[in-house]
Amino acid sequence: MAKQSLGMSNTTINANSGFQRPEVSSNNRAKNVSSDRRKARKAYFTAPSSERRSLLSAPLSKELRAQYGIKALPIRKEDEVLVVRGSEKGKEGKISSVYRLKFAVQVDKITKEKSNGASIPINVHPSKVVITKLHLDKDRKALITRKGGKAE
Numbered sequence: 001m002a003k004q005s006l007g008m009s010n011t012t013i014n015a016n017s018g019f020q021r022p023e024v025s026s027n028n029r030a031k032n033v034s035s036d037r038r039k040a041r042k043a044y045f046t047a048p049s050s051e052r053r054s055l056l057s058a059p060l061s062k063e064l065r066a067q068y069g070i071k072a073l074p075i076r077k078e079d080e081v082l083v084v085r086g087s088e089k090g091k092e093g094k095i096s097s098v099y100r101l102k103f104a105v106q107v108d109k110i111t112k113e114k115s116n117g118a119s120i121p122i123n124v125h126p127s128k129v130v131i132t133k134l135h136l137d138k139d140r141k142a143l144i145t146r147k148g149g150k151a152e
Contacts, residue, residue, distance in 0.1 A: 070149035078135035
């Protein structure tokens with residue numbers, strides 16, 4: 001079997017199969033993982049809903065971090081949060097909805113009044129809030145233990 005080089009230093013193509021195998025560097029990281037900003041942004045903004053769940057993670061407060069032994073969790077409805085950045089800084093409330101399509105969460109006490117008198121929720125990015133109280137169920141407890149924390 002003859003191998004032919006295509007002028008690329010890190011890939012070889014077997015003349016018979018056409019299979020392309022990425023080489024692995026000395027520290028066992030694949031060389032075909034991109035650090036291109038354009039590709040990273042495309043992956044972020046076109047991510048499916050199942051991946052956006054983990055992208056919409058928020059840090060835990062210092063008390064919860066000490067209690068559970070983990071730094072952050074995907075945010076979900078019924079968690080209580082404190083806004084730490086932006087125009088709504090310092091406000092607390094319960095998550096009323098997680099809007100995965102817009103990469104945002106809506107907090108029940110953070111609203112804006114429209115000119116006709118109706119109040120609408122303001123979207124906040126989860127990285128700008130801190131979780132102060134977790135809504136725990138069996139799946140969330142399993143996630144905490146899977147991440148290496150202690151679910152009580």
